[in-house]
Amino acid sequence: MADVKPLTRAAILAVGSELLTPSRIDTNSLFITEQLNRIGIEVVLKLVVGDSREELARAFQLARSRAELVVSCGGLGPTDDDVTREAVAGVLGRPLAEDEAITAQLRARFAARGFTTPMPEINRRQAMVPKGARVLENTRGSAPGLWIEDEDGLTLLLPGPPRELRPMLSSLVDGQLGTRSSGTSISRRVIRVAGRIESHVDEVLSPLYREWEALQVPIGATILAALGQIELHLSVRSASRDEADAALERAAAQVVEFLGADVFTTRGLAMEQVVGDLLVDRNLRIALAESCTGGLITSRLTDVPGSSRYVQQSVVVYSNESKTDLAAVPPSLIATHGAVSEEVAVAMAEGIRSRAAVDVGVGVTGIAGPGGGSADKPVGTVAIAVAASGSNTRSRVFRFTGEREQIKFQASQAALDMVRRMLISR
């Protein structure tokens, strides 16, 4: 019988030749990691292999030597390309045999989908089970999962499609896998900062890192620069989820103390969610006049469920005429200062606020590139203004770097951040 040692380390094996091309990437491992972390299992290694029995066998051997739990996804389909069962059974020295109950289920499933011909015999490959393995029901597809255990550890073979893999793994984590974990869990918290560069955040927080490391239950911290925001990822391993949450809560409060209003979320929220929550909280509505961002700010705001309560309207005013027509920008202002100018951004913000009769108006005008730049106003120059009832209009000119889409995103982030800062100052 298998030795029952607690599971603390896992390796993830993603199978599929498409995952080795320039256009596809394994994303299942993110969900798998999240689920395993919930029950205190850390991922120490990820491997991606093609539909090759030999490569898969070698990768599986390494995975098995580094971790007590190996989770594979993919390669359980009915075709010759699907070699996970064979490769793993080979390494473990377990002969494959057809499980008649699975075959019967596959036939029934096939018939239920209204096919008039019987199930192709090739599909019986999905009913092959390594000796001593436990079959995991697939409620969303034809490939059952497999649970194979021996003295060296536990191997889970899961189907590749996320909609099949996710419910199967979640129910294992809530059930038989959860009871086999070490009893601790890894809790994580993502804190996001706007308007600061990475090295500044890192320097300011360095005393905290040392303090967190020395705690009885130490908090791990990683700082990452993302587009338009700096992220601080905190993690703590603890037997008590309440204790872990309390530790992360204290750490988050310390970060806010050190960085102030530059912290826009201590709960991993997106900027558009934070701004949306503030608008709901203060019962305000917003309208936007976007030029170089081309609708991206409004699209981000409307990614948030319930945003129809506060997003009143937006106009995308690429041309000078539409800036005048839809955002009430005087043509003389454009003639004097140019369409990309702080003055025009202010006129756009105030114009759309007044036209839409809302509380908050935003105006954004800039040069997203790659063309359109000049020595005076290079590509990446973006003027942003926020007008709100009862406040002075705020405006600022930014210089972003990067490709067109990156400039658009950074401009959208800066505009939302200006709205956020205006709202929290009221």
Next chain:
Amino acid sequence: MADVKPLTRAAILAVGSELLTPSRIDTNSLFITEQLNRIGIEVVLKLVVGDSREELARAFQLARSRAELVVSCGGLGPTDDDVTREAVAGVLGRPLAEDEAITAQLRARFAARGFTTPMPEINRRQAMVPKGARVLENTRGSAPGLWIEDEDGLTLLLPGPPRELRPMLSSLVDGQLGTRSSGTSISRRVIRVAGRIESHVDEVLSPLYREWEALQVPIGATILAALGQIELHLSVRSASRDEADAALERAAAQVVEFLGADVFTTRGLAMEQVVGDLLVDRNLRIALAESCTGGLITSRLTDVPGSSRYVQQSVVVYSNESKTDLAAVPPSLIATHGAVSEEVAVAMAEGIRSRAAVDVGVGVTGIAGPGGGSADKPVGTVAIAVAASGSNTRSRVFRFTGEREQIKFQASQAALDMVRRMLISR
């Protein structure tokens, strides 16, 4: 001296503990794969490890046993967390020694950035070079790359930040790595299809797969379902890039013959690029009235450089008043049919076309969810209309499934596809 055998198989090793958390994924390997494929090198294995010397050493050993070329990225920074140099040098049995020229460059770089204190001594770690390794200049950052060769193969250690890794690898592929490849290259082509489900495309194309496999220079084909589109990935390995391109061109033409106008690109273009190209080609301008897509369609259109030539303006009309105010939708129409109706979509498309005085008008109204659905009009119901000068307005009601953002994306894709089909029919 090193044996000079052609390089055909590569393994990629991504290093960094953040790549083993639920929120970060290795994406460098996509660029690395693309570059290596250009010179006929196939990726057979990808590994992701944390900042652990032991894990890295084990992963590197497997990588080296499976491929003649190992490319690692990350872990070359100056801190204790950066262990790639040490781990790889250990496995290869090559002692590390400080390269004084690199140290001098690091000090100069530090001084040039305007720091008044001298470079911290810890940064000298970046000047440590395994015996016999060649140093690869980093034009964008402080960590140099390393080229280490022995009788078993070639190892490249590259920095993790994409803006540093990319130019370094590209210049290697154009230069010394290119001359070491097998003389063949892997060419790829991505064909995209809209308005069809995966199994339909697969069935229609199955005779082609068999034909391509039997060719003297066989063409590999993989079909993948993505949100709002089906993708067909073709690949061919050939000594002659012209021959490969001709083979892919013929295959693409066959696909178009079998699937007709459902194919929207045979060159891997995004839908917004295809629509933009058609608008430029026909010298037409477009305006949009978006409700449930919240500006996403316009944002996608304006992701394309030069789109200011044809995107005249857009309005995001979430509220009924703004539909009337900005897209000239009669209030009685909304009262009779509801804001989410084919009739209102048509009025939005025709209204914005006329208001903006452009050739093509688009109207989109729907329920992105999670709230707002009814038995009659469930979440995912989206009405789309396209009005163009000299054509009858086309409209259609769709039922999309998925989360809010997925519904928004599918609606934006369907709207752009309707514009495309109208334009190619003229």
